[in-house]
Amino acid sequence: MDRTITIAQPKDADIVYEITQTTVRTVYPRYYPAGAVEFFSAHHSMDRIVSDIENGFVYLLFVDGSPVGTVTISENHINRLFVLPECQRQGLGKALMDFAEEKIFENCDSIELDASLPAKKIYLKRGYVDEEYHIIEADGGDHLCYDVMRKTRENP
Numbered sequence: 001m002d003r004t005i006t007i008a009q010p011k012d013a014d015i016v017y018e019i020t021q022t023t024v025r026t027v028y029p030r031y032y033p034a035g036a037v038e039f040f041s042a043h044h045s046m047d048r049i050v051s052d053i054e055n056g057f058v059y060l061l062f063v064d065g066s067p068v069g070t071v072t073i074s075e076n077h078i079n080r081l082f083v084l085p086e087c088q089r090q091g092l093g094k095a096l097m098d099f100a101e102e103k104i105f106e107n108c109d110s111i112e113l114d115a116s117l118p119a120k121k122i123y124l125k126r127g128y129v130d131e132e133y134h135i136i137e138a139d140g141g142d143h144l145c146y147d148v149m150r151k152t153r154e155n156p
Contacts, residue, residue, distance in 0.1 A: 001063055003092070005099050008058040008070070013050050015067045016058055016080075020044045023082040031117040035142025040116075044080060052080075061096055063087065071096045076108035081119075097126065101151070110152045120147060127151050 008016055021041060028037045052058045052072050061069035061083070069083040069092050078100045083092045104111050112131070115123050128149040136144040 002065070003095055004062045005059050005096070006062070007056060008053045008060050010050070010053055012058075012060060012067075013046065013053055015060065016049050016053065016070045017044075017046050019067065019070050019084055020049070020080060020082050023085060026085040027118055028116070032144065033138070033140070033142035035138035035140040036136075036144035039136065039138040039144050049080075059096075059099065061092060063092065068092060069096050071100050073100050073103055076104050076111055078104070078111060078113040081113075093122070097122075101126075105153060110150055112148060112150050115147045115149045117145070120149075123149050123151075 021044070024037065024040045024044065028040055032040070049058065052074070055074070057074045058070060058072050058080075060067050061071075068087040070080060071078065071082075072080040078097075081093065081096055081100070083096070101111060111128075113123065113128070114134075115128070128151045130147050131150045132148040134146055134148065136146075138144050
């Protein structure tokens with residue numbers, strides 16, 4: 001299995017959007033109410049993805065030439081880390097996290113991310129600690145709950 005991570009180009013916006021939306025709409029309904037899933041979907045809009053690509057923040061993971069995952073890195077913040085549902089549990093999310101952490105630690109002493117419920121356990125195992133807890137009111141009276149987590153060089 002050949003794995004390659006490359007910086008996304010403007011022509012890749014549709015691919016990043018598809019990976020993101022497919023993952024949100026497949027995995028998140030198992031953890032969040034409908035209003036929260038819609039919030040996530042809207043939050044990861046095409047406009048935001050295009051803007052992040054134009055700023056050089058977005059990376060794509062290819063396996064044997066096919067795009068299967070994405071991560072966005074902005075300063076010391078990891079965002080929009082998604083692996084297609086059918087490709088999960090193969091170490092691909094770990095590969096994206098390793099890449100993102102290495103890239104951030106080149107210039108920063110800490111990493112911050114917003115942890116979704118499905119990913120929080122993974123981040124705890126990687127040495128991230130809770131910093132803040134947030135609740136956002138979503139459509140239909142639903143709520144979106146997430147943690148801001150941080151990892152430092154000293155807490156690998």
